[in-house]
Amino acid sequence: MTLREKQKARRYREIINAAAMLFGKHGYSNTTIEDIAEQAFVAPGTVYNYFGTKDGILQGIVEMHITERRAERRSFLKAPPADFDEAIVVFVSLLIDRAFVLVNREIWRQILASSISRGGSPEDFHDDVTGALVNQFERMFKTFQKRGCLRADVDLKHLSEAAMGIADFHFYRYVCQDNGSITDAKLRIVRQIQMLVEGLRQPPSPNISARPTPEA
The missing domain is CATH 1.10.357.10 (Tetracycline Repressor, domain 2)
Incomplete structure (x- = not known):
């Protein structure tokens, strides 16, 4: 796995962890893509690029x-x-x-x-x-x-x-x-x-x- 691939995999996991934590704490409906991006320390566009919705x-x-x-x-x-x-x-x-x-x-x-x-x-x-x-x-x-x-x-x-x-x-x-x-x-x-x-x-x-x- 190249360095770029490792960084991408790490970022993917960080977004998943951030979303799971926020969904569990605040509920799915009350959590926005922007909330997840902020928790994962990435731009909202990055979350959309990885997952779409x-x-x-x-x-x-x-x-x-x-x-x-x-x-x-x-x-x-x-x-x-x-x-x-x-x-x-x-x-x-x-x-x-x-x-x-x-x-x-x-x-x-x-x-x-x-x-x-x-x-x-x-x-x-x-x-x-x-x-x-x-x-x-x-x-x-x-x-x-x-x-x-x-x-x-x-x-x-x-x-x-x-x-x-x-x-x-x-x-x-x-x-x-x-x-x-x-x-x-x-x-x-x-x-x-x-x-x-x-x-x-x-x-x-x-x-x-x-x-x-x-x-x-």
Whole structure:
């Protein structure tokens, strides 16, 4: 990467950080391009050149969130914990906790509203933001299938879509409602995914060396 490219990438990130902070503090509607430019120490024209509109900045926030969080999950998937239940807990924490590093609840609400106002749908937004997560769930489940924790006949694609549906439901309910806590949302996701896989676990192999205990 050339010096010019590095400067451009740094400026892009600075504008994103400034916008995320202002959107979270003052709200999307109450924040102007000029406010963002002032916070990022750039000219308003620079913000327009990079993003065009505030809606473009929201899209940039989403794209940066996806890029940065994807690397963390890929690292996890290379070597998940040995215990299946622990792996589910850790993966759900990566999904939920890390979703609010750059984007708070108010910004997530605006991202959803902006997607729909552009003529999209919740399904379109799902494809943009969380579509890859189904594949990542599938990778995790495949690892534990190979380890003998899941039955060999389990359709991992369908299982992954069901797990993602659980995660989506509680994530968006938390985002769109004022009550409830992030801890409660995570707990519900973990418990329900564990319930989902409970009947699909590989039964333990019988101990062929064990002998029946003689009756008294």
